Amino acid sequence: MSVEPEAPQPEQGWPMPPADGWTADDLDTLPNLPPHTELIDGSLVFVSPQRMFHARAISFIEWKLMSLAPEDYEVVPQFTIDIDGQNRLEPDVIVVEAETVDSHAQSRLPASSVLLAIEVVSPESVSRDRETKPLKYARAGIPHYWRVENDEGRAVVYVFEREPATGQYVATGIFHDRLKVSVPFPVDLDLTEITPRRSRRG
Template identity: 65%
Template sequence: MSVAPKASKPTWPTPPEGGWTADDLERLPNLPPHTELIDGSLVFVSPQTAFHERAVDFFKWQLQSLAPADFEVFREFTIDIDRQNRPEPDVVVVRGDVVEEEPEQTRFPAEAVLLAVEVVSEDSVSRDRETKPLKYSRAKIPHYWRVENENGRAVVHAFELEPTTGSYTSVGIFRERMKVDAPFSVDLDLTGIRTRHGGNR
């Protein structure tokens, strides 16, 4: 009598017909940290580079120090775009009135978001350059910054929502120094995104 090999159970959850929903991210067990929902599909984050970590830290703390008192800054926090889209910007600036006292809060409504910042990784290039800006602009998020690694240096592509077209328009590409007046006054030394011991990479 031959014994057929036992079929192994799938490691990842199988999507239902029509795809996952924003609420499913709360209910699905054992999801990897920082799982996003894009067009009803789960997106898992790959291991991040040192550049990505430094850039996210830099923008989180710099924006937190510069933001007006009625705004708050978070890193890696999901936002509700619609039923099938719950992306997680690397850094997000939101209205303070949507931040709840309970520590269990896991997401913000898109209409409360002032600025979304994405630091591009090898596996997120098309999402950060194409997919997410489209989602964010349709959700009427006023500002979007995309941070790219250019030979070890940060380059920031800044966009602002153009109200008549509902799409983003470029407000500048910044190397070494970023100075903008919106969403609030910002003057950043981008050369600070580097190793602690410096170097001329």
């Protein structure tokens, strides 16, 4: 009597989602999740490896805003925020109320503490950063949203402000080379500094 060979087992099995989807709390306990995994509408979203423009833009914005933000706010890169029970997103940079950052063991912050959420668009995140995420950020009451895009190696920043009557974002400016705004606090940034030096000489 012949024995049928066993089916090959995957090297790493992914957990099966519950019928109602994952919750924001699950993101802290699920094993072997890739870095920067997000939860959108109860589904896990994995991100592609970071590209150089993305890395440079995040680093530039983080350090510049740290020097400009009022003392009662803190600038945090790539940290998850709770939108609701089935949505836990990770903006590329956030400005939050400093009093909510109270422990080195924290793994998330409430959306209610966020003053500004910033996303740097990658090729695989275009629809999320242009459509899905700003809708959820606005519904969560985050007053300001910036979207940073790569225009042939140069940064373009799209600035949005939440309109209280509708609860939706309205565009307040598109900035090439220089970002200068007065809200949520005065900011004046030379966006050409994000471009690699070699490209600037060209």
